[in-house]
Amino acid sequence: MTEKKLKVVHYLNQFFGQVGTEDKADTGFMVKEGPVGPGLALHKELGDRAEVVATLICGDNYFSKNPEQAGEEGFTLIESYQPDLFFAGPAFEAGRYGISCGTICKTVGEKLGIPAITGMYEENAGMEMYRKDAFICKTGRSARDMNKSLQEMTRLAFRLLSGQKGGNLVSRENLPKPEEYAYFPRSILRNEYTEKTAAERSVDKLLSKIKGESFESEVVLPKFEKVEPPAPIRDPSTCEIALVSDGGLVPRGNPDGMSGRGNLRWTTYEIDDFLPEDFKSSDYEIAHTGYFPVEVLGNPSRLVPVDVMRDLVKEGKIGKLHPTFFSTSGNATVSRRCAEMGDEIGAEIKIRGIDAVIFTST
């Protein structure tokens, strides 16, 4: 008697889903029966045990504009197929695609409790954002690595489905070893049985250290970047000062699509239009789910101190308030992207010849 084949649903973006390139990135969700594009290779890889019954496709922009909502929308389409297994991508180094693959794996994994697997290149922002919530196999930068990536993803999927108890873990959980199955660790720490006792390991490693040989610490120290504070400005009355905030202050309707959590964007607003003296609370919203926004909505100057700056300019204590406000939302955003945004905003501030910046956070 042959076992019934396991049902697989596969997620792809518009490009790999063969809808179109960047011009089709705003396309919403669609479902095609059976495998599409890389799904054909995946289908082959699954062999007799499983088959791709449907492919879910969505445009990169459509998804990344509101990932959480898109994840839910995609999930309702997946759910109807009652899959045993879910794959997304792999996304390689494509950032928006990484986020959609991560989001949808997280949603499917949490709601259906089935293995949900994707693949990304290590620098993909989606990796840091979703590795805790999804199994993300390590891939190369580009689709040249497609076949190998799909093989790894399939191997991990079958290992997870095996229900094998982790005999190497004190807790006996079914967790494959990340290095053995080439996936990014999910930020879980577990006691594992080893051949050598802690005492034996410590003596071995200490002897290597004493002899000046290489040794491997069981905890690699975190590296903290040292940031030297700049010299203070000498005379504020001659300076032009800009305001930057990560509190998620945006015009009502959030036209630039800033995310409330895990946001990857920053934008600028002209202060005279955006924050006039006769502001109306109803003109704003807060794209930040990490704090209670009522006080800021009551008066945005509580977050971005435009009122005080205007007074100080009038009093001659400050030379000039820079007319542009730099806004972003910093809430559970991966630190790598935060640093990038800092570099981008910093470069813009330099070009504009601004003398000093006031950062306000929440």
Add this chain to the structure above:
Amino acid sequence: MRLEIESIDIEDIRAGSKTYAQDHVLYINPKEVEELILKDNRIGSVDINLVYPGDRVRIVNLMDAVQPRCKIDQFEADFPGFVGRLRITGSGRTRSLRGVAVLVSNPDTKRKYSALLDMCGLAAELSRYGKMRNISIAPYIADGTEERDFEDAVKIAGLKTAVYLAAAAEGHPVDEVEVYDLDIPKLEGKPDVPRVAYYYQLYSPQHDHRGIPDPCFYGTDVRDLMPTIIHPNEVLDGGVVGHHTIRSLDTYTIQNHGVIKELYRRHGRDLIFAGVVCGVANIDPVTRKRKALMAANLIKNVLGADGVIVTKIHGGMPHVDIALVGEECEKLGVKTAVFTQPLISVGTLADTLLFNNEALDLIITVGATFERVKLPLEADRILGGTAETKVFLADPIEQHAGDPIIDMEEMLIAGVHDHLGGANIIVKEY
């Protein structure tokens, strides 16, 4: 100092009318054990049970586990300050019974923490004691005895039972003799063989029950101990015992000290075992600094070590003390390997560090002892307490020994983890 540990492998234990060992079977007269324990008038009564792997038994309120051992060639010399008269341990001959432990419960405990062991199911599988034949003793408090005084009595009852059982095995052929011979004053250097010392953090004051420290060192507590050089044999031979709770540490673990035994095993070949400095964790930073400086100085300038292994006692705060000892050693040019216990199960290993110093670049993860496992109730007998005995969990819920399933931090399952490096456990990122 030369210590010979003569081990006898015990393959079975049986109740009998006389206590003796024959053909690897230890016969135990429970009546005699009871009489021995009841000689202490702080104890009103005692339950004694023999338990075996596979028994549907759950043992609760555990405060210690002890390997049966006695001195062969010295009189009243066992566990000095607790059982025997005060003297320095670590020389001569000691009989040791392998495959058997005395499991000591305090059914009257008022502590938040106490350990547990099932002789069947997952806990037995994870625990070294779950695979051994054990004597469970559970003394009850005598009227009028003060709580902390009674705890000391229970502790000593366990140690006395261990001595009594080992003494009764006299005449049984010895299966193995281990020699621990280290003449520190006459240690000879060898070219290219480094001198390695051991820093032993014995105790932390943060868990003192009712503000009183547990005695664990020649009959006394060590709260105010200055860094002190001891001979490693003193540790193996009963000079140091467990605290009044099992948190990945008990007397059995100390008697079989992982790091000390490993340093001995490599001594003369890969390294010269330069000796042991013991110390404690501290509450205030000035004391911490003073003792770290003193410890590092002893390790470098008295023991002449090139490297040191630094282990820690249970808890978060003691990480800071061992880090400071490590930093001061590294400043003096002594290379360090520092043990840590990750206290969280989420994040990266780097997130678990409670210190950050580039010199402390060799860290050994001895085990994440707060990790939890679920234990279904497979026992039909509960020893050392009742089905209503509270079982500690950090969450704000109350669970009891007789619940269908309990959530256990692994440090409270006797014989799973070992702060002293004897367990084959490492912490990894998944």
